[in-house]
Amino acid sequence: MASAASVRKAVAAEFVAQRGIAVPLIGMNLTWFAKLAVTTAFLGRLGELDLAAGTLGYSFANVTGFAVLTGLCAAMEPICGQAHGAGNAALLRRALAMSTAMLCAASVAIALLWVRVDAVLLRFGQQADIAATARAYVVGLLPDLAVTSFLNPLKAYLSAQEVTLPPLFAATLGLAAHIPLTACLSARMGIRGVAAAVWISDLVVAAMLAGYVLLGGPQNAADDDEHHPKEASSHRQQLSWCCLLRLALPCCLNTCLEWWSYEILVLLTGRLPDARRAVAVVAVTLNFDYLLFAAMLSLSVSASVRVSNELGAGDAALARRAARVSLAGGALAGVAGGMLMLAARRPWARLFSRSPEVREGVGRAMEVMALLELVNFPLNVCGGIVRGTARPLLAMYAVVAGFYVLALPAGVLLAFKARLGLRGLLAGFIVGAAASLAVLVAVILRMDWTAEAQKAHKRCTAHEHQQHQEEDDDDCNCNCSNAAVTTSQP
Numbered sequence: 113m114a115s116a117a118s119v120r121k122a123v124a125a126e127f128v129a130q131r132g133i134a135v136p137l138i139g140m141n142l143t144w145f146a147k148l149a150v151t152t153a154f155l156g157r158l159g160e161l162d163l164a165a166g167t168l169g170y171s172f173a174n175v176t177g178f179a180v181l182t183g184l185c186a187a188m189e190p191i192c193g194q195a196h197g198a199g200n201a202a203l204l205r206r207a208l209a210m211s212t213a214m215l216c217a218a219s220v221a222i223a224l225l226w227v228r229v230d231a232v233l234l235r236f237g238q239q240a241d242i243a244a245t246a247r248a249y250v251v252g253l254l255p256d257l258a259v260t261s262f263l264n265p266l267k268a269y270l271s272a273q274e275v276t277l278p279p280l281f282a283a284t285l286g287l288a289a290h291i292p293l294t295a296c297l298s299a300r301m302g303i304r305g306v307a308a309a310v311w312i313s314d315l316v317v318a319a320m321l322a323g324y325v326l327l328g329g330p331q332n333a334a335d336d337d338e339h340h341p342k343e344a345s346s347h348r349q350q351l352s353w354c355c356l357l358r359l360a361l362p363c364c365l366n367t368c369l370e371w372w373s374y375e376i377l378v379l380l381t382g383r384l385p386d387a388r389r390a391v392a393v394v395a396v397t398l399n400f401d402y403l404l405f406a407a408m409l410s411l412s413v414s415a416s417v418r419v420s421n422e423l424g425a426g427d428a429a430l431a432r433r434a435a436r437v438s439l440a441g442g443a444l445a446g447v448a449g450g451m452l453m454l455a456a457r458r459p460w461a462r463l464f465s466r467s468p469e470v471r472e473g474v475g476r477a478m479e480v481m482a483l484l485e486l487v488n489f490p491l492n493v494c495g496g497i498v499r500g501t502a503r504p505l506l507a508m509y510a511v512v513a514g515f516y517v518l519a520l521p522a523g524v525l526l527a528f529k530a531r532l533g534l535r536g537l538l539a540g541f542i543v544g545a546a547a548s549l550a551v552l553v554a555v556i557l558r559m560d561w562t563a564e565a566q567k568a569h570k571r572c573t574a575h576e577h578q579q580h581q582e583e584d585d586d587d588c589n590c591n592c593s594n595a596a597v598t599t600s601q602p
Contacts (some may be wrong), residue, residue: 126418126430126437129274134407134414136276140267141406143283147290147313154294154306162303165245168238172229173250175368175375177222177257181215183367185264187360189416190502192272194568197424208269208325210356215261222257226250245303252307259311263318266325271413272420278324286317362504366495366511373515373541374398377523380537384527390534393473396464397481400456404449408489411442412496419500423568428561435497435556442493449485453478473534480538487545494552501564502571506555510548519544 148170155166188211195203225232230247234240267279290313297305297312377394384390415438422431461474495507523540526532532539 122433123437126433127441130414130418130434130437130441133271133274133276133417134410136280137271137410137413138407140276140280140283141409142403143280143287145402145406147287147310150287150291150294151306151310154298155303158298158302158306161241161245162306165242166249166303166306168233168242169229169246169249169253171375172233172246173226173253175372176225177219178260179368179371180218180222180364181257181260181264183364184215184218184360185211185268186363186367186499186504187211187356188265188268189272189413189496189499190359190420190504191356192269193417193420193500194424194502194571196273197421197568198426204269204273207356208265210353211265211268211360212262214356214360215265216258219257219261223254226254226257249303249307252304253310256307256311256314259314259318262322263314266318266321269325270321272417274417274421279321282317282320282324285320286313289313289316359502359504362508363499366504366508369508369511370515373511373520376520377537377541380520380524380527381534384533389467389469389473392465392467392470393477394534396461396470396474397477399464400453400460400478401481401485404453404485404488407445407449408492411438411445411489412492412499414438415442415493415496416500419497420502420568423501423565426565426569428565431500431565432559432561435500435559435561438493438497439490439553439556442490445493446486446489449489450482453482453485457482477534477538480535480542484538484542484545487542487549491545491549491552494549494556497556498552501559502568506552510551513551514544514546514548515541517544518547 151170152163152167156163158166188207191207192204195201195207227247229250230243233243233246238246270276270279290309293312294306294309297309299305301308378391378398381387381390381394415435418434418438419431422428422434457475457478458471460478461471465471465474494510498504498506519541521540522543523537526536526539527534528536530536
């Protein structure tokens, strides 16, 4: 009885820890979606052309730029999470600096593509006036690439240390600044002013987080270096670019492939009979899914942080417990998300359209999406768990197999061959996401957590003979700090 009570107490403590990370992150992510809604509303006030071009331009910027930067930055989660668990402030700062430099370099390449966005859109059959206006909007967003290259690493740096309230506070102030900025600049500069308001409000958030880290952050690497100069010098040599890139590239591919699959879904919807109505239906449906994605992303980061922290601390049992509590929380959140999708389908449709046909289509599509949410929540949590173990290739393989080998082909067959339309496309995604989830859950449940803790220990300990050790394809054997591996009971 005492043992069962202690287990329940430990599980409850883990749940509280994850809730403390996830809830502020949900609020922070919701401010981002609110900011997007404000931007879209002001684009609509400028006119139909600006709304269409701005929406198209932002979609292009999102899939070719911000998705790439977000994916690359995800490599910080296992590095910083395990370093924080091991108590290595020097590595945390090193990872922050290197990740920022990596994102800045990537932004240069992305910017070269963005300045040619009109040519790309014309090549894909867009009208000349829409392409030209979209270019004005995307070029206006170019400074946001540089801002995001600093903002994303700062958020990852803080969340890896379970510091989530300052980012929430900064994001809320950024949203408060974004509304008057957009109103003022859009009136003076049109669509370029809307774009300028986006990066200026992001700059406000980045400046606040940078000030917090430099002046009162949770980990002071300067103090760490002052007290342990030899150890800090060794740490600075131990996070190599090879190590960072071996984590960053799979994380980037995983993020981009998943985001792109939904863009492909929208493109396929445009080839259905009565395409205009079908595209309107899927746009309204996915808007609600984006709100739920704020919770999915937060739960994913929470799982990654808790697992990586415990592995960095060398505690295999606590890492296993964190993973299992995360899985249970993801499953419960999936049920809640699906029920919310069902409950909101009619009022959500009325909010966006007056057409009875569109409202009916949204209601039916959201019924199918409710089933997809049952899978999407735990799937995103699984992605966070495997990132926390510094094995992002597992998630990437699952996404490729689930979404590109199963979901899209199955969706095409159901939509066009079986003539199920949009519901068929969404059903295909359920099949693919369920397959990805099954693979990742099987891997996580069979994972040798003691071995994972030992691998984390190797990443976080200076080894004289590291060059003689075998390297796993999925792991990055870079050194972080000293941490002992323990195997306390769950």
